[in-house]
Amino acid sequence: MKSPHNRLFVVYPKTKPFDPNNLQTDFKAFKFVLKYRLLVGLNLVYFTFEGSKLANRPTGKLKNMNHLKITNLSKIYPNGVKALQQVSLDIPVGMFGLLGPNGAGKSTLMRTIATLQEPDEGIIQFGEFNTAENKMEIRKILGYLPQQYGLYPKVSAEVLLNHLAVLKGLTNKQERKEMVAALLEKTNLYRVRKQNLGGFSGGMKQRFGIAQALLTNPKLLIVDEPTAGLDPGERNRFYNILSEISEQTVVILSSHIVDDIKELCTNMAIINRGQVILSGKPQTLLKELEGKIYQKTIQKEERSNYHHHYQVLSEKLFLGNPIINILSETPPANGFTQVPATLEDVYFSNIEKNN
Numbered sequence: 001m002k003s004p005h006n007r008l009f010v011v012y013p014k015t016k017p018f019d020p021n022n023l024q025t026d027f028k029a030f031k032f033v034l035k036y037r038l039l040v041g042l043n044l045v046y047f048t049f050e051g052s053k054l055a056n057r058p059t060g061k062l063k064n065m066n067h068l069k070i071t072n073l074s075k076i077y078p079n080g081v082k083a084l085q086q087v088s089l090d091i092p093v094g095m096f097g098l099l100g101p102n103g104a105g106k107s108t109l110m111r112t113i114a115t116l117q118e119p120d121e122g123i124i125q126f127g128e129f130n131t132a133e134n135k136m137e138i139r140k141i142l143g144y145l146p147q148q149y150g151l152y153p154k155v156s157a158e159v160l161l162n163h164l165a166v167l168k169g170l171t172n173k174q175e176r177k178e179m180v181a182a183l184l185e186k187t188n189l190y191r192v193r194k195q196n197l198g199g200f201s202g203g204m205k206q207r208f209g210i211a212q213a214l215l216t217n218p219k220l221l222i223v224d225e226p227t228a229g230l231d232p233g234e235r236n237r238f239y240n241i242l243s244e245i246s247e248q249t250v251v252i253l254s255s256h257i258v259d260d261i262k263e264l265c266t267n268m269a270i271i272n273r274g275q276v277i278l279s280g281k282p283q284t285l286l287k288e289l290e291g292k293i294y295q296k297t298i299q300k301e302e303r304s305n306y307h308h309h310y311q312v313l314s315e316k317l318f319l320g321n322p323i324i325n326i327l328s329e330t331p332p333a334n335g336f337t338q339v340p341a342t343l344e345d346v347y348f349s350n351i352e353k354n355n
């Protein structure tokens, strides 16, 4: 595909299933021809790059890139799964946490916002613009870390990041070098930058994925379960990076770790079975449960009895005995102690209501 302006950055979604055996051939192609393939997600996403005048990657008419508005988004997969049902969300600059159980539709929503998947219905606007009608513009200012992705195993972190920076339009060699080095430093990969990605541990690969998502200072950053596989130190490090970026960027983060969302996100939503069941500020949502959460340590054999008589939200083991959290409008007798509500209580009480 050729652009009249000698600049093009095209993403062709999902044309071919993931095949790790093709990687070496692809890498040779990457070295010798001007058509490159980049793996993003378990599906191959092709980035085709032509021309060399991508300087400054002008974002053209995209302005006011400080607000993402999703209206009535729906998606039914060919197998009949309703992955998104009339999803509407307002997402301002800052960190937005997306919580939901497995299969809730989080990745589907994120891929759709990233313009890699078409919804059946609904509109996504970033600033003043409809993302479906401005895909190229959106992709220039997008950073996206998919939940699953593959990497070229026989290429070093530094080389691939540099290559991806070219594809993203950073043609100035010096600027590119500085950005690549800064991102490798930021994600704690500088020391291993010459090492081939095939020899990276799971956490290192994930950090590489984070580095590529941060290339060229995105205005919209979408990170799908970014901390899966990161050790606690790296997780904190990553969250510090995100929190800094989110001062000027719309950051959408999905996580299963409920407390991370509380610490980090100014706004959040819980989705279940493709529907938004709750959205708001974590502190406001917590207030609604204040004074209604009670806790008790019980014996294992009493579990089913308590589940039968109380609205049990969660259960944890402490020294081999279950500690249960229940939701109750009135103080239950029976040895329960009132405890401050946590976001986990908010999460479980709403998921339970919706099931």
Ligand SMILES: Nc1ncnc2c1ncn2[C@@H]1O[C@H](COP(=O)(O)OP(=O)(O)OP(=O)(O)O)[C@@H](O)[C@H]1O
Pocket (backbone or CB within 6 Å): 077, 078, 079, 081, 082, 083, 100, 101, 102, 103, 104, 105, 106, 107, 108, 109, 147
């Ligand atoms: N390509 C597909 N074809 C058919 N069904 C799909 C496809 N992708 C996802 N689904 C289904 O859509 C629903 C939502 O999936 P999705 O991956 O968006 O959930 P998720 O919230 O990201 O889950 P997880 O927490 O496990 O990552 C699930 O029921 C899933 O099985």
Ligand SMILES: [Mg+2]
Pocket (backbone or CB within 6 Å): 106, 107, 108, 147, 224
């Ligand atoms: Mg997912």
